[in-house]
Amino acid sequence: MPTFEYDNVKNCVDELLALGNNNMKMWNIFQWLSKHDELQRGTQAEIIKLYVNEALVGYSLFENYQHRSDKIVQHKGIHYQDLGVVHFITLEQHRNQGYASLLADEMYREVVEPLLLAHTGGKAYITATGRAGPLMARTDIRPYNLVQQFYSDLTFESKVADYLEAQEGGGGRGEVAEE
Numbered sequence: 001m002p003t004f005e006y007d008n009v010k011n012c013v014d015e016l017l018a019l020g021n022n023n024m025k026m027w028n029i030f031q032w033l034s035k036h037d038e039l040q041r042g043t044q045a046e047i048i049k050l051y052v053n054e055a056l057v058g059y060s061l062f063e064n065y066q067h068r069s070d071k072i073v074q075h076k077g078i079h080y081q082d083l084g085v086v087h088f089i090t091l092e093q094h095r096n097q098g099y100a101s102l103l104a105d106e107m108y109r110e111v112v113e114p115l116l117l118a119h120t121g122g123k124a125y126i127t128a129t130g131r132a133g134p135l136m137a138r139t140d141i142r143p144y145n146l147v148q149q150f151y152s153d154l155t156f157e158s159k160v161a162d163y164l165e166a167q168e169g170g171g172g173r174g175e176v177a178e179e
Contacts, residue, residue, distance in 0.1 A: 002052050002099075004106050009033055009045035009061065016047075016059075022089045026061050042067040043084075046111055050103050058090035060103040062111050062126075066119070075161050079122030083115050086128045088135055100135055108139035116145050123164055143167035 013033045021027040029045050039045060044064040050057050063085045065071040071082040090100045116124055125145050128136040133148035144167040149159055
């Protein structure tokens with residue numbers, strides 16, 4: 001039976017480092033936290049680990065930016081809040097068994113959805129790139145709360161503002177009627 005474990009990465013960094021470098025971005029976070037007490041600029045690294053028969057099969061990490069003022073952008077009078085980046089790892093021997101989808105649903109329900117509900121004063125979104133993008137897109141997240149590519153200051157308008165605007169008009173899985 002699958003079970004989930006929720007934690008701050010700094011509490012389990014040694015365990016994660018022992019798994020090896022499966023993802024350079026997360027590996028850098030793990031190495032940083034092994035030498036420092038906190039990530040820079042108020043970023044928090046939250047993790048959901050999935051166990052099956054008491055064996056770790058995968059995990060999802062969320063770089064939480066909700067307390068970072070540098071992740072808030074005013075563009076054409078609209079307030080955009082980047083709430084963070086989500087990553088996924090399924091251990092090699094457990095791939096293609098649906099575990100990443102289970103993790104994505106759990107990450108959405110337990111971490112992302114509450115963040116989005118708490119940030120309604122503008123356009124709040126998370127970023128999921130590469131294989132994480134389709135995983136998050138299949139959850140109940142609204143398309144206009146999900147950016148599937150990284151951006152720079154030069155491309156914010158096209159990669160975030162225009163993209164989210166197009167998603168708002170398009171619908172998709174996770175579209176929920178206003179109450």
